[in-house]
Amino acid sequence: MTYSGKTLVQALSLRWRLADARSGAAILLVPSFFAVFVIAFIFSDDVSPISLVAWAAVQFLFVGLLAALFVRMQLDEAPLARLQRRWRLIQFTQGLITAGWMAIFPYLTPVAGPREMSVLGIIATAVYCATLIVHRGSPRAATFHILALSGAFGWCAFLVAGWRSWPTFLLIGTFGAVLLAAVWLYERNFKRSVRSEIDRREAEETVRMLLNDYQEHTTDWLWTVGPNGNLRDVGPRLAAAFGSNIDALEGTPLAAYFDETDNRQQLIDYLTAGEPFRDLLVQIRVEGARRFWRLSAHPRQDGRMSGVARDVTDSRRAEEQIAYMAHFDSLTGLANRHQFDERLRNALRAKPSRSRNLALFYLDLDDFKSINDTRGHLTGDKVLRQVAARLGEEVRPSDIVARLGGDEFAILLESRAGVGMLIERAHRFLSAVREPLEVDGHLYRLSTSIGVARCSESECDAQELMRRADLALFAAKRKGRDTLALYEPAMDREARERRDLESDLREALSRGELRVHYQPVIDLDTAETTGYEALLRWHHPHRGLIGPNEFLDLAETTGLILPIGEWVIRQALAETAPWTGDFRIAINLSPTQVRSPQLVSQVAQAIHASGIDPGRIEFEITEHVLMQEGKRVPETLARLRELGTRIALDDFGTGYSSLSYLRRFPFDRIKIDRKFVEHVVEDNDSQAIVSSITRLADALGMSSTAEGIETREQLDLLRKLGCQEAQGFLICKPAPAETFATPEAVEAALTDHGPDVVDYRKAREAVLRKREGRVA
Numbered sequence: 178m179t180y181s182g183k184t185l186v187q188a189l190s191l192r193w194r195l196a197d198a199r200s201g202a203a204i205l206l207v208p209s210f211f212a213v214f215v216i217a218f219i220f221s222d223d224v225s226p227i228s229l230v231a232w233a234a235v236q237f238l239f240v241g242l243l244a245a246l247f248v249r250m251q252l253d254e255a256p257l258a259r260l261q262r263r264w265r266l267i268q269f270t271q272g273l274i275t276a277g278w279m280a281i282f283p284y285l286t287p288v289a290g291p292r293e294m295s296v297l298g299i300i301a302t303a304v305y306c307a308t309l310i311v312h313r314g315s316p317r318a319a320t321f322h323i324l325a326l327s328g329a330f331g332w333c334a335f336l337v338a339g340w341r342s343w344p345t346f347l348l349i350g351t352f353g354a355v356l357l358a359a360v361w362l363y364e365r366n367f368k369r370s371v372r373s374e375i376d377r378r379e380a381e382e383t384v385r386m387l388l389n390d391y392q393e394h395t396t397d398w399l400w401t402v403g404p405n406g407n408l409r410d411v412g413p414r415l416a417a418a419f420g421s422n423i424d425a426l427e428g429t430p431l432a433a434y435f436d437e438t439d440n441r442q443q444l445i446d447y448l449t450a451g452e453p454f455r456d457l458l459v460q461i462r463v464e465g466a467r468r469f470w471r472l473s474a475h476p477r478q479d480g481r482m483s484g485v486a487r488d489v490t491d492s493r494r495a496e497e498q499i500a501y502m503a504h505f506d507s508l509t510g511l512a513n514r515h516q517f518d519e520r521l522r523n524a525l526r527a528k529p530s531r532s533r534n535l536a537l538f539y540l541d542l543d544d545f546k547s548i549n550d551t552r553g554h555l556t557g558d559k560v561l562r563q564v565a566a567r568l569g570e571e572v573r574p575s576d577i578v579a580r581l582g583g584d585e586f587a588i589l590l591e592s593r594a595g596v597g598m599l600i601e602r603a604h605r606f607l608s609a610v611r612e613p614l615e616v617d618g619h620l621y622r623l624s625t626s627i628g629v630a631r632c633s634e635s636e637c638d639a640q641e642l643m644r645r646a647d648l649a650l651f652a653a654k655r656k657g658r659d660t661l662a663l664y665e666p667a668m669d670r671e672a673r674e675r676r677d678l679e680s681d682l683r684e685a686l687s688r689g690e691l692r693v694h695y696q697p698v699i700d701l702d703t704a705e706t707t708g709y710e711a712l713l714r715w716h717h718p719h720r721g722l723i724g725p726n727e728f729l730d731l732a733e734t735t736g737l738i739l740p741i742g743e744w745v746i747r748q749a750l751a752e753t754a755p756w757t758g759d760f761r762i763a764i765n766l767s768p769t770q771v772r773s774p775q776l777v778s779q780v781a782q783a784i785h786a787s788g789i790d791p792g793r794i795e796f797e798i799t800e801h802v803l804m805q806e807g808k809r810v811p812e813t814l815a816r817l818r819e820l821g822t823r824i825a826l827d828d829f830g831t832g833y834s835s836l837s838y839l840r841r842f843p844f845d846r847i848k849i850d851r852k853f854v855e856h857v858v859e860d861n862d863s864q865a866i867v868s869s870i871t872r873l874a875d876a877l878g879m880s881s882t883a884e885g886i887e888t889r890e891q892l893d894l895l896r897k898l899g900c901q902e903a904q905g906f907l908i909c910k911p912a913p914a915e916t917f918a919t920p921e922a923v924e925a926a927l928t929d930h931g932p933d934v935v936d937y938r939k940a941r942e943a944v945l946r947k948r949e950g951r952v953a
Contacts, residue, residue, distance in 0.1 A: 188257050190371050191264055197314030198267060199247040205307055209240045209274075212300050216281065219296050223288040236277045243270045268318045271311065275322045278304050279329040286333040301330060305352070309359060314367065319360040327353040377478075397487045400472075402431050404480045406448040418486065420463045436460040436467075444472065451476045458489070469493040506580045508558055509565035517579035517587055521639045524591065525632075533637075536599055538588040538606060539628040539646035540568075543658040545584035548621065559616045564623070567609040587646070593828070595730035596663065598801055603627045603661040611659065624659035626650060631664075681717065682728055682737055686744055690716050693748050694911035697927070698763070698882060698904040701896040703945060704938035706923055708761040708795070710904065711749040712911045713741070733767055742770045743779050750787040750794070752914040758923075763795045763825065768802045772809055777816045784820065791821030797848065799827050803841070814842060825882075829870060839877060847874045849900065851885025857898075858890045864898060871899035889933045908934050 217233040246267050282301055289297055305326050312319035330349050334342035398415040402408055411426045419426060419434060432448065435441045440459050447454045453475045461468050467490075474484025504516035512520070524535055542564070549557040561584065568578050568586060576590040588606065592598065610625045628650025630642055645664040653662035685691050695709040715723040732738040746764055753762045770776055784791050796817060802810060814824055825846035826839070839847075849870055857863040867883070874881040883895050886905030895903055909930045917923045927934050 184257065186371065186375060188260070189374060190368075191257070191260050193367070193371065194314035195247075195260065195264060195267075198311070201311040201313065202243055202247055204310055206240065206244055208303070210237065212303070213237060213240075215296065216285070216300065219293055220285050220288070223290075223293065224285065228284075232277065232281055236274065239270055239274045239277065243267065243274065246270065268315055271315070271318045272321055275318075275325050279325045282326075282329050283332045283336065286336050297333075301326075305330070306356070308356060309363075313360065313363050316360050316364045320357060323353050323356050323360070397485045399483065400431065400474075400486055401481055401483045402448060404451075406430050406432060406445065409481060415486070418463070418488070419461075434461055435470075436462065447474070448482060451480075451482065458493070506565075509562050509580050511565050511569065511586075512577055512579040514579065514581045517577060517581065517589065518639060520577055521589055521642065524589070525637060525639055525642070533632050534591045534593050535642070536590055536592055536594075536602075536629065536631045537642050537646045538590075538603060539630070539643075539650045540586040540588070540606065540610075540625045541650055541654070542584040542610070543624045543626060545623070552619075556616055560614055560621060560623070563614050563616070564610055567612070568606060571605050571609050594801060595726075595733070597730050597733040599629055599631070599663070600661070600734065603629055607659060607661065626653040626656075626658065627661040628653050629661060629663045678728065679731055679735055679737075682715075682732060682735075685715055685717075686740060690718065691741065691744065692716055692913065693745060693752065694913055695749075695753070695762075695917055696904055696911040697909045697917065697923070698902050699908055699934070701892065701900060701903055702941065704934070704941040706758070706760060706927075707902060708763060709753065709917065710763040710797070710911075711745060711753075711765070713745055714911070729767070733769055736769070738767050738769050739773055739775075742767060743775075746780060747783045747786070750783045750789050754787040754789040756918060758920060761793045761795050761823070762789075763797050765797045765827065766802065768799075771798060771802045771813050774809075776813060777820070780817060780822070781820055792823070794822040795825050795846065796822060797825045797827040800829075811842060839873075839879075843877075844879055846880045846882060849881060849883045851905075854883050854885045854891060854895070854905075855887075858888065858894055864894070867895065867900065868898045871901075875899065889937060892933075892937055907931070 213233050213236045217229050220229060246263060282297060285293070285297060305323075308319045308322045312322055327349050331346055334345040334349070338345075398418050399412065400408065400415055401410045407428050408426050408431050409428075411423045413423065416423045416426055432441055432445045435444065436459070438460055440457055444454075444457055444459060446452075447457070455473045457472045459470050459472060461470055468488060469490045471487045471489050472484055474482045476482050504512060504519075506513045521535075521537075545557070545560075548560060561580070565578070565580060565586070568588065572578055572588060572590060576588065579587045579589075581587050590602075594602075606627060607625060610623055614621045614623065628646045628648065630645035630649050632642055649662045649664035653660050656662065692714045694712050694714050696712060697706045698708040698710065699705065700707045713725050713729070715725075715728055717723050729738070732741055749762055749764055766776075780794075784794070798814075818824060823845040824842070825848055826844045827848045828850045829847045847870060849867060853863050853866050853870075855863075857867055871881045880902065881900050882902040882904065883891075883900045884904055886892060886895070886903045886907045888907060891905075892903060892907070909927055912926060915922070916926050927938075
């Protein structure tokens with residue numbers, strides 16, 4: 178039955194009270210019968226059997242009557258008047274049961290011995306407190322129960338010890354007051370819950386009316402799916418939009434009707450997770466024609482999702498055509514100069530701090546003019562199309578390849594990779610152009626020169642970056658064909674300094690100038706130190722302390738990374754093996770090291786020499802390592818796993834195809850790159866990214882660590898976003914091994930570093946103690 182207004186409040190309150198009473202009676206039915214039986218059995222020799230049996234029979238009758246009142250009671254269908262009569266009868270029966278208990282305790286107390294008194298005490302306590310279960314929905318019955326039994330218990334105490342029982346009177350009064358307070362507090366919350374439910378139902382009805390009106394007067398379509406993403410309550414307008422009928426659509430998966438695109442998978446993810454989304458563009462085939470829809474939806478409290486679909490095919494096609502004509506080269510289909518300049522400016526303007534991650538490859542085909550002169554421009558155009566296609570196959574979808582005009586191409590990509598990786602990328606472009614081309618039955622062998630430039634300072638505009646790439650291209654041309662050059666402000670001076678640095682680096686290991694420093698990693702929940710990352714430092718005799726960013730790229734390109742990397746592994750394990758505590762030691766591996774066939778044996782020897790548990794060793798690799806083709810890299814990682822070590826994916830989210838790598842190899846840990854942490858407090862996008870990464874790691878059974886922590890606010894927020902561990906300058910800067918040799922030294926290092934970590938640890942310890950107290 179349906180109700181409205183005050184009647185609805187009464188009906189809902191009464192149904193909830195009856196449901197509470199029924200659940201309480203079901204819980205205490207058997208204990209009540211058992212208590213009556215025990216009393217009758219224990220006192221059968223102490224009082225008149227007739228009176229005891231009569232009392233037990235009456236109690237059995239009342240308890241049975243109460244249970245019968247709940248049998249076959251249809252709370253949702255019965256009229257309000259019937260429910261009210263039933264509720265009054267239930268309250269009356271509960272009062273009779275209370276009266277029975279109130280009478281029996283004073284009757285039996287004078288004849289009770291020690292054993293009988295203990296039984297009476299246990300049963301009395303249970304009956305006294307049972308009001309919180311049986312009468313929680315009936316404050317009046319509960320009040321009568323508490324007051325009646327309090328009086329009965331007080332009289333029992335007086336019968337035993339007279340006025341000397343005043344402490345007992347005080348206890349009974351205190352406990353009774355507490356029970357009364359609990360009952361009426363529950364009653365207040367109960368009324369609030371009823372009011373909230375009424376408000377929710379009224380709001381739901383209002384929304385339903387508005388949606389019905391909206392569907393009748395709009396060109397959009399309303400849709401609803403169940404928890405499994407299947408269509409529910411399909412309307413005739415939605416069925417017509419699908420080109421089908423209601424019966425055929427009802428219960429079928431919504432996502433199955435859309436073309437397989439990234440947005441379709443995103444739609445599936447949204448529906449599976451029950452997350453709201455807006456204006457998601459999807460493609461659909463309706464009667465053989467491709468259409469574009471935009472979908473928006475929000476989850477409902479009943480587990481379903483409801484949303485709106487809108488056909489945007491005409492506007493989408495017009496936008497595509499205009500955008501293509503304005504931004505793409507008509508010959509090759511690549512971006513034209515206008516689009517390239519626009520995207521370059523936007524990339525530099527969006528976040529100036531990211532300008533150093535942009536790399537520009539400026540390509541010019543060597544002696545292409547001869548093809549146009551000897552074979553004609555038509556053949557030359559066909560050659561340019563094939564070159565453009567090959568270059569497009571060498572980049573990610575997020576990168577941009579453009580034809581700037583004639584035989585000049587430009588490639589812009591964002592990467593934090595060092596010089597070595599940029600050179601490797603350039604060589605891939607050289608190889609792609611170098612492969613023979615077949616046009617109209619003739620083979621053509623081409624080559625190209627490449628100038629590579631990137632912003633070396635935080636401030637760099639598009640014109641300056643193009644100028645640098647042009648200078649680098651000119652330098653490459655001077656070297657000859659099929660080569661590349663990196664932009665350098667003073668090439669001679671920098672080349673000389675580079676040669677000097679390389680020479681010094683070759684001697685640094687034998688001279689003992691290299692050092693391993695360690696940076697602690699803490700657990701965000703307990704604030705305890707869980708590991709250390711080994712970081713290489715070079716103590717140059719003339720230049721002072723040199724960070725890894727200044728010489729590791731050089732070591733990588735010259736091959737010096739192999740002996741240096743082997744030394745770092747041995748040194749880190751040897752220095753940390755004697756340390757006490759349950760922690761792991763993280764060591765970075767370069768692409769060259771992972772490709773080395775000696776890496777696994779070197780690690781095994783270092784483990785054996787140091788005696789460290791291999792389960793405490795964690796090797797960190799970047800996505801650039803996984804970019805290497807062939808089976809060597811995955812085989813090497815698998816063999817490291819067989820030794821008992823763990824593998825972590827460092828700088829997650831900054832490479833080329835992070836998700837595919839997670840699918841290809843089961844990492845133990847994901848390290849969130851510092852660029853997502855830097856602005857996580859004030860940037861909602863960074864928060865969303867970090868939260869997505871932590872949920873992804875948790876779903877894949879991987880741990881997550883955030884790098885680059887510099888503020889206390891970042892610590893607190895990252896913990897709330899689901900991140901498990903953190904490291905950064907706020908916690909502790911990298912320091913020599915002796916700084917962390919003992920637990921006391923570690924504590925001193927963290928304490929001396931500043932109050933933030935100490936305060937954070939104290940706060941977490943307080944939370945953990947409170948949490949343990951609740952569990953206890």
